[in-house]
Amino acid sequence: MRPRFAPSNPQPSPPPRLWSPPQDPEKPACPYQARFAVEIKRHTPPPPFGDPQHGPGAWRERSDVHLYSATQTEVVMAYPSLECENTLSSSPAPTATLTILRTLAVADGRGPQLVVCSVAPKTLPKAFPQAPYEAVAKIFDPLYYSFENKEAAHVPVNVAWQADVHYTHEAAAYDHLHRTGQTGLFAPEYFGSWTFTLPITHARRKLQRSVRLVLMENIKGPSIWSVCHDPAALSGYTEQDRLDIFAKVLDGIVRQRHAGVDQRDPASRNVILRPSSSLSASNKQPLPQPVIIDYNTAVVFELTRLGKRPFQLAKLPENPMEVFWNTSLADFQGWTPSKWNGNAKLRQQWLKERFGGKAASQYA
CATH class of the missing domain: 1.10.510 (Transferase(Phosphotransferase); domain 1)
Known part of the structure; x- marks a missing residue:
């Protein structure tokens, strides 16, 4: 005969499982090492957003993307880098070839990646150097941001949102300082905001994803x-x-x-x-x-x-x-x-x- 009531001393339930970044087999190794080369194209960033002083901007959350169950690659591919509205131009965007010479601060999970690079212009606006030059590139690639919140353990971060916030703020600040004559002394010289694409295999499809960066003067001194x-x-x-x-x-x-x-x-x-x-x-x-x-x-x-x-x-x-x-x-x-x-x-x-x-x- 089966008991009418549950035993008085049931087995304890397992403790709740804390979130940690799941396995992500689609995520490639961080590519930003010496001799990495890519064609970059000038890019107009959206206005800064992401805090009370600016508001949400053009960013929109997706109800079908759940940070606690998605991989970092899935989040990045679900949220392509934001574009600036109303930026149609009759002339093609200037391009250049960027080649990494050495790393300054590169690591998976670091956030923005910093490298010293050579930039060989193909077509550039007159305001920027026309001959090959050396610069520091700050690369805002969400795939190599920390998926786990660095200030709150076991909590995921929308890395695509964070990278776009960082890029729009950095580019806006440098652009404003450049236009007001403030670069070259208390701020580095500024060589513009750019974008490039990288291949990725996602959901068994070969795709391209966009990555943003800014270029600035390489100041050869210590912090x-x-x-x-x-x-x-x-x-x-x-x-x-x-x-x-x-x-x-x-x-x-x-x-x-x-x-x-x-x-x-x-x-x-x-x-x-x-x-x-x-x-x-x-x-x-x-x-x-x-x-x-x-x-x-x-x-x-x-x-x-x-x-x-x-x-x-x-x-x-x-x-x-x-x-x-x-x-x-x-x-x-x-x-x-x-x-x-x-x-x-x-x-x-x-x-x-x-x-x-x-x-x-x-x-x-």
Whole structure:
């Protein structure tokens, strides 16, 4: 006779299974290594989107794509890279051949891939170099973004959305800085936004997928972060040298803001030291020019819902003393004096000495 009731001590249910990226046999190995060559074509990106300042833009979620059950390749193929509306042109887009010379930061799951490349123009607008030139390519390939959220374990990310967000923000920032004469000093020279195609076999079909990139000047110098982690390199700079360079970083940020761009991620890893011929205060070595990079979360004020900011209308940029008065600047620890750590008064005293007095006349 079968029991009328379940046993009082049933076997425990297995614990819920946490999500992790599933096996993805269609996903090719990351191709961005030395000697990789591809034809690239100039591309007009859509406006920036993906945050409250911009809204969703042209992005539309698909009800038939479920991140928790799809592979990364399936997500990428379901969401082709966005195109800019109303960009019809009577002339063909300029093209060039890109060949990777060496990698700077390339890894599956990294996000944007950074490589040094040669660019051999086939047809290019007059605003860009006509002869072969060397550049850094920042490649926004969603197939090599992290499918798992780096800030929330066991949660998938729509990598196609993330790559498009990064590309549209970076391209918009560089384009605006280029048009307002801000590239070449505090930002790298800009050589435009581009696209190329790669073959892929998906659902037993041989297909092509589009990948976006931007090209910028190859600045042959270290980042402040890398200098801070190299005792021998760091010892070549006096504290006064480091503060002189740091003051230029803050000056560059406010000048970019005045021009209409907020980089939004000031950190030592995002400042490259361009070799310079100007001598430092200690007269021991040329003082490098800091160059701000990494604009994939940047904001171009004119392209946001709020439009231009009031401080853009002034003749001069904001005073760094006012902009950074209550900012810890912790991402520059190791470069700034150690006595600043946890001591806002010392940092504010330096800001006042550096950007107050006669120096204040350079700012609004």
